[in-house]
Amino acid sequence: MILVSDLSKTYVLHTQGGISIPVFREAQLSVEAGECVTLHGPSGSGKSTLLRCLYGNCKADAGAIMVRHGDSYVDVASAPPRAIIDVRRRSMGYVSQFLRAIPRVSALDVVAEPLRATGVGMELARARAADLLARLRIPERLWHLAPATFSGGEQQRVNIARGFASDHPILLLDEPTASLDAANRAVVVQLIEEAKARGVALVGVFHDDEVREAVSSRIVTMQPEVSA
Numbered sequence: 034m035i036l037v038s039d040l041s042k043t044y045v046l047h048t049q050g051g052i053s054i055p056v057f058r059e060a061q062l063s064v065e066a067g068e069c070v071t072l073h074g075p076s077g078s079g080k081s082t083l084l085r086c087l088y089g090n091c092k093a094d095a096g097a098i099m100v101r102h103g104d105s106y107v108d109v110a111s112a113p114p115r116a117i118i119d120v121r122r123r124s125m126g127y128v129s130q131f132l133r134a135i136p137r138v139s140a141l142d143v144v145a146e147p148l149r150a151t152g153v154g155m156e157l158a159r160a161r162a163a164d165l166l167a168r169l170r171i172p173e174r175l176w177h178l179a180p181a182t183f184s185g186g187e188q189q190r191v192n193i194a195r196g197f198a199s200d201h202p203i204l205l206l207d208e209p210t211a212s213l214d215a216a217n218r219a220v221v222v223q224l225i226e227e228a229k230a231r232g233v234a235l236v237g238v239f240h241d242d243e244v245r246e247a248v249s250s251r252i253v254t255m256q257p258e259v260s261a
């Protein structure tokens with residue numbers, strides 16, 4: 034589902050004297066349907082940067098990121114924005130650490146939106162959204178409110194529900210359980226297991242050792258690059 038080859042990334046801090054921060058060099062990664070590959074390594078080793086490159090949010094300097102999109106592949110590292118938007122709509126979801134709350138849109142519709150974008154009717158999309166919000170223990174009285182005023186943990190759970198509501202065959206998870214309690218972490222582990230069973234290819238970063246052990250089909254270790 035994903036094939037990363039020879040991917041290199043160095044950040045250049047143009048506003049700070051052009052200092053270079055090498056993050057990874059000629060990184061390789063492949064992810065099959067039905068597995069959850071975990072990126073693991075010390076803080077600063079580039080886990081989030083690699084996830085952002087996979088999603089097309091961060092431009093690599095060299096290399097390719099072939100992502101399965103319908104019957105063909107798109108190289109996210111070089112594709113035009115229009116192609117990346119289509120990959121995100123139909124093939125690849127992303128659960129970031131923080132919810133980007135949209136003013137005045139209810140939690141239910143925030144969660145239903147990715148499904149609506151793939152052509153699913155409002156009623157079905159909202160029913161699926163309600164099911165996920167209930168599983169993630171968001172009280173029903175909050176479903177019709179915009180999540181901007183929700184607690185950090187509630188916002189994160191809405192974000193997770195949004196990621197898992199869609200039927201994307203690829204899902205990227207950037208520390209989805211960072212501010213959750215044990216009961217909610219267990220729900221996320223369950224959702225990941227169900228996604229694997231449906232054949233979804235997942236790539237994730239999990240700081241929680243127990244969650245990482247529970248969900249990982251494979252663990253890929255990343256090491257910080259040393260400046261030349």
Ligand SMILES: Nc1ncnc2c1ncn2[C@@H]1O[C@H](COP(=O)(O)OP(=O)(O)OP(=O)(O)O)[C@@H](O)[C@H]1O
Pocket residue numbers: 044045046054056074075076077078079080081082083
């Ligand atoms: N937007 C950016 N501009 C410049 N440098 C950045 C940027 N984002 C990350 N970095 C640098 O790149 C390196 C890798 O950061 P990244 O966030 O990918 O690491 P990580 O392994 O996810 O870390 P953590 O476990 O702490 O979240 C770090 O040294 C960081 O300072």
